[in-house]
Amino acid sequence: MNYNKYFELAEEEGIESLELYIVKRYNLSISLFQGQIDSFTNADTYTIAIRGIYHGKMGYAYSEKNDRTTPQYLIDQVKENAKVIDNDEVPNIFKGSEKYFKKNVYNPTIVKIPTETKIALLKEIENGIKNSDSRITESTVSYEESIEEIELLNSYGLKLKNKSNYVVIYADAVANDNGEIRNSYDFRIFTNFNDIDPDAIIKKAVQNTLSQFGGKPCASGKYKAVLSPKVTASLLGFFLTNVEAEQIQKNTSLLKDKLNQLICSKKVTIQENPLTKNAFFRYFDDEGVATYNKKIVEKGVLKTYLYNLTTAAKDNVSSTGNGYKSSAIGKVGIGTVNIVLKPGRKTEEELFAKVIDGIYITDVQGLHAGMNPKSGNFSLQAAGYLIKNGKKADAVSLITIAGNLFTLFKEVKDVASNLELQPNSISTPSILIKKLAISGL
Amino acid sequence: MISKNLARDVLNIALQTGGDFAEIYLEENISNSISLDNGKVEMVNSGITYGAGIRILNKLQSVYGYTNDISRKGLEKLAKTLSASYEGQPLFKVTNINKVRVPHKHKPQIKYSDISVQEKIERMKSASNIMQNYDPRIARTMVSFADNTKKVVIFNSEGKQFSDIRTRGRIYMTAIASKEGAIETSGVGPGAQKGMEFFDQELDLKELATEVAKTALIMLDAKECPSGKMPVIIGNGFGGVIFHEACGHPLEASSVGRGLSIFSGKQGQKIASDLVSAVDDGTIEGAWGSGNIDDEGNKTQRTLLIKNGILNDYMVDNFSGRRMGRSGNGCARRQSYRYEPTSRMSNTFILPGKSTPEEIIKATKFGLYAKSLGGGSVNPTTGDFNFACTEAYIVKDGKIAYPVKGATLIGSGKDVLTRVDMVGNDLKRAQGMCGASSGSIPVDVGQPTIRLSEMTVGGRGGVIKQ
Secondary structure (H helix, E strand, O other): OOOHHHHHHHHHOOOOEEEEEEEEEEEEEEEEEOOEEEEEEEEEEEEEEEEEEEOOEEEEEEEOOOOOOHHHHHHHHHHHHHHOOOOOOOOOOOOOOOOOOOOOOOOOHHHHOOHHHHHHHHHHHHHHHHHHOOOEEEEEEEEEEEEEEEEEEEOOOOEEEEEEEEEEEEEEEEEEEOOEEEEEEEEEEEOOHHHOOHHHHHHHHHHHHHOOOOOOOOOOEEEEEEEOHHHHHHHHHHHHHHHEHHHHHOOOOOOOOOOOOEOOOOOOOEEEOOOOOOOOOOOEOOOOOEOOOEEEEEOOEEOOOEOOHHHHHHHOOOOOOOEEEOOOOOOEEEOOOOEEEOOOOEOHHHHHHHHOOEEEEEEEEOHHHHEOOOOOEEEEEEEEEEEEOOEEEEEEEEEEEEEEHHHHHHOEEEEEOOOEEOOOOEEEOOEEEEEEEEEOO | OOOHHHHHHHHHHHOOOOOOEEEEEEEEEEEEEEEEEOOEEEEEEEEEEEEEEEEEEEOOEEEEEEEOOOOHHHHHHHHHHHHOOOOOOOOOOOOOOEEOOOOOOOOOOOOHHHOOHHHHHHHHHHHHHHHHOOOOOEEEEEEEEEEEEEEEEEEEOOOEEEEEEEEEEEEEEEEEEEEOOEEEEEEEOOEEOOOOHHHHHHOOHHHHHHHHHHHHHHHHHOEEOOEEEEEEEEOOHHHHHHHHHHHHHHHEHHHHOOOOOOOOOOOOOEOOOOOOOEEEEOOOOOOOOOOOEOOOOOEOOEEEEEEOOEEOOOEOOHHHHHHHOOOOOOOEEOOOOOOOOEEOOOEEEEOOOOEOHHHHHHOOOEEEEEEEEEEEEEOOOOOEEEEEEEEEEEEEOOEEEEEEEOOEEEEEOOOHHHHEEEEEOOOEEEEEEEEEOOEEEEEEEEEOOEEEEEEEEEOOOOEOOO
């Protein structure tokens, strides 16, 4: 598409600099229930979000309508919306980084695989789950394929494009044992159709569901604990919001003035690897700044805050390439891509052996309610297993775990080797915590 | 947005492979948002979301697709792609389309388009100043204002055309209080399907701002909540989120129809204490979760869900209704054209009882008064839930004793309502966004003050010893 019209109009209207951010998305999702296609969705969407500097202030606007009137409408909105801004932020449209580490991550073969093959795969998984055990009563499985193309253009001639795609397989299972109902679900992300291993997905869904039977609250108290990769990733995501420069500058992070200080246990090294070739790969952020791999926490020491252009200008540093929008139409905030908690050498079982008596937490609920990422305090409904004599033992459910994020990451005693990539683009292994408060019986 | 002739042609393409029902949903949504951070205007955004969704049903199967290209070419292509999912001969053809007229009850008196950005900002700044000046420990304030006007047009293969215009406005106020090493956040977000008159005439923004700042400070000085089993009093208004999550969702046909809900097959049975009656009411004039029609074109209704503890009815959309051998009752909703509609709540609340809130507290020897709740989550299959209290107090000997923070309420939707032993006379509704398979939609939750005889409370203040 020809976007020159926007830049011509911007110049005529006195807009100093302009950025276009265009997202094109294709989605295919198929879900199966009781052997039948329960839902099938096919979608093509286009969003253009623009922002521009007018009289020294930034105005934003967006549209999904794309006809002859769109450029004028958007330019008018940018001017109107810039006029009323009265904060002291210095807006910035980026001239470009010296070097970009572009890689081709788009896999063109996925979209060409016939829909029948994709449906057959779901049927195989659903049958596999249902036939594994007579107690399994229901299973819903779904396939979601997504292609995303992000294009960033600005009036300094910067022109960047990233196209990526992935498949998410979701499988859940419901089981009933004499009236005791348990369920579990699991998502997995793939960038290659042939990597999808139905047997592994079936095995995990069935195990995760059946192993919960007999689960009940355990005694309240302080436990040595192992947190599964899924649970660790959820907690880490909240913890990392406190290294965003905006939180620091606005006095809402307890990690203010902690640069080069020990903020975690020495066992903890946290990296951001946006250039890892996977479904989340990004070589430029949402302001056009080149991304790079970096250590955020190294052996417990905080190495850097995360900056976009605006916050970097305030601290007189360079953007760390972490200017991301929460959606195509939002304001550029601060975000991360491909966070990795560096794995250790021990297996998860070896962590259990080290704990001897304690608890293994595999699931937490109510994160958006029971987690206060600013104070770090959390109180969350959880489930998992007791660890007895160094081994995973009885199922535990309906307990709450309570603690503080800042304390928790300081009390990491060990990190396992079982690195897993979660749908929030965070990869973590299991971790061992010195003590965790459990409220149960 | 498109002509009847085009709609008819697209529906006939959708039906060409044996689908028994087809529908085109078109939407144009104009949104404006303003955000203030520490009293300064930080961002103003405006834009248009625009597109169409096509759905084709064949018995218990459904295919759905959406696009921003609502030209003849774009819609015909989508209908063709989707119809390729079925194999068969057309069952019937759409020949005529007639407009179904539904009275529009939820009209703004003062349109947002008649109010300048500057006028909205003035109101926001005043609220922000009140919070900021309330106490030096208020470290940061945020105020945002969002309004949108959504036009919806639906055509279906029964030859019907429906339309609706929905105008909503909402203000969020947040105060963050801090003292050395501690940070607490408090906020409110009132909204309505009304125009600017809601903010100028019905709300007292100054009083709300004061409340928000005050609550943040109370929580800053609060002790950690003790954990254990105890009686719990849940405050009115947003306290209803617990009913919404733990009992409302399992009453939606999307899970009931598939036999996946704790309330499947329980119609006519006792699921709550005699004191509990509850409704889902999409007809309340100007309410945040109301609509003239639902997103399938059905008229919205007031549905009595629970009557004196007995499960009276479910919330049903037409498609889920097929699994239940019945038609929908006006509960099909979706965030936008990007979502296939399904049964959802609108304004869902517990009806008032006879006790005053003071009587309820007075009758409690020891327990937790959860005055205000944050969000929560529920496992729809098992009914297990978890909620965080954003403002809570310990009650001792019939009096509010002291504030506590970090309290969570844990239980199961299966039996939570059976434990209700007092229901207040102070029904209040509060606004929220509810997320589920058909996206994030505006809903009202609500209830009077209620008391549960016993509940598991989680917190970091040690196990309670009574």
